[in-house]
Amino acid sequence: MTLTDLPDTELSHRVAQALPALRAHAEWADENRRLHEDALDALAESGALRMRVPARHGGLETDYAALQQVIAEIAHADGSAAWNTAVWSMCSWLAGLFPDPVQAEVFGEAGVRVCGVLSPSGTGRPDGTDLVIDGRWSFVSGAPQSGWQIVLAMAPAPGGEQMWPVMALVPMAELEIVDDWYTAGLRGTASVTTVASGVRVPAERVLPMPAVLQERYATRLNLDSPVWRAPMMATGSACFIGVATGTARAAVAGFLQELPGRKITYTAYESRRDAALTHFQVAEATYLADEADFHAGRLADRLDRKGRANEPWDVTERVSARAALGRVFQLAERAVDTVATASGATSLYRTAPVQRMRRDVQALNQHALMHPHTNAELYGRVLCGLEPNTAYL
Numbered sequence: 001m002t003l004t005d006l007p008d009t010e011l012s013h014r015v016a017q018a019l020p021a022l023r024a025h026a027e028w029a030d031e032n033r034r035l036h037e038d039a040l041d042a043l044a045e046s047g048a049l050r051m052r053v054p055a056r057h058g059g060l061e062t063d064y065a066a067l068q069q070v071i072a073e074i075a076h077a078d079g080s081a082a083w084n085t086a087v088w089s090m091c092s093w094l095a096g097l098f099p100d101p102v103q104a105e106v107f108g109e110a111g112v113r114v115c116g117v118l119s120p121s122g123t124g125r126p127d128g129t130d131l132v133i134d135g136r137w138s139f140v141s142g143a144p145q146s147g148w149q150i151v152l153a154m155a156p157a158p159g160g161e162q163m164w165p166v167m168a169l170v171p172m173a174e175l176e177i178v179d180d181w182y183t184a185g186l187r188g189t190a191s192v193t194t195v196a197s198g199v200r201v202p203a204e205r206v207l208p209m210p211a212v213l214q215e216r217y218a219t220r221l222n223l224d225s226p227v228w229r230a231p232m233m234a235t236g237s238a239c240f241i242g243v244a245t246g247t248a249r250a251a252v253a254g255f256l257q258e259l260p261g262r263k264i265t266y267t268a269y270e271s272r273r274d275a276a277l278t279h280f281q282v283a284e285a286t287y288l289a290d291e292a293d294f295h296a297g298r299l300a301d302r303l304d305r306k307g308r309a310n311e312p313w314d315v316t317e318r319v320s321a322r323a324a325l326g327r328v329f330q331l332a333e334r335a336v337d338t339v340a341t342a343s344g345a346t347s348l349y350r351t352a353p354v355q356r357m358r359r360d361v362q363a364l365n366q367h368a369l370m371h372p373h374t375n376a377e378l379y380g381r382v383l384c385g386l387e388p389n390t391a392y393l
Helices: 009-026 027-032 039-045 064-077 079-095 100-107 209-213 232-258 275-311 315-343 353-364 372-383
Strands: 113-114 122-127 130-140 148-156 165-170 176-178 190-202 206-208
Touching: 009 027, 009 039, 009 064, 027 079, 027 353, 039 079, 064 079, 064 232, 064 275, 079 100, 079 113, 079 148, 079 353, 122 190, 130 148, 130 165, 148 190, 165 190, 165 209, 190 232, 206 209, 232 275, 232 315, 232 353, 275 315, 315 353, 315 372
Parallel strands: 113 148, 122 148
Antiparallel strands: 122 130, 130 190, 148 165, 165 206, 176 190
């Protein structure tokens, strides 16, 4: 059986087989600020890194429900590995928007990974039919372990009088990597800075962002797939949301596993399990994880349903995808924080997974496109009948 023919149930089974390697190297990744090569190999062999690669190039094109489930399972072992899986999935999807010959160039290398960010912090100047790009992009997760990067830059729009954002595909060999990823959370993601100095990009590897945001994609072959019949931001929300749901579930499961025999120091409770306080804490964390799963599942269902039916998305539906992502991140942070508080002082040790989970979900909630408050404001604004104040929908 090839990866292309792999059913979702078999993919889930293969990912489960990869989890011990991810779990074994999670602390190493946290200390060394990148994924261990053995963990990366386990992810690649499982098929998890091919979920958003076109099937004709050996990818799986899994539905969004399966995508979420797989990334959530990976988060049970290591949040950084789950985050990078989401990044590589999303950026493979973005690469799938380019003309089909460009996709053949990118995915022609077996196992290639594509990273990227959506901030247009570069500039492009036309030179013949090429675009010459200079720029600096921060928070490029997985860049040192990727073959290509999606970069965004401001370049002259047609007519040359105004500037507009463009998205370009650039080989990592043509970019400089600045190793500046010294952070509190998601430390294993190697979300470094990359720099372009006069990088020449052929026109076929450049897309105008306004067209992308309006779902006017350059690919022809991928438009037959439900996977690419979706807005960019809804797709991204579905890719990343599993990192949060999986981390919340892992925190609750880890606490319950360690519960027998744990006492509450300086009290008469010889078993933490007997304390009413523990009962409330476990219930609260589980409520929060359940609520996060609800919002995540509803988003995946909408993407799968609309993709199969080739239905358009209205503005409220587009905004609700970002709202769901922000809400899930918020709920996951609360769930993990509840578990960490219940875990006592031993949870402060670096060897305790819950302290890493706590730092990771805090980092999730600081992402500009995923911030719970920003996305809630946007959602409420649209529900009140106002126009959205962003093009990233």
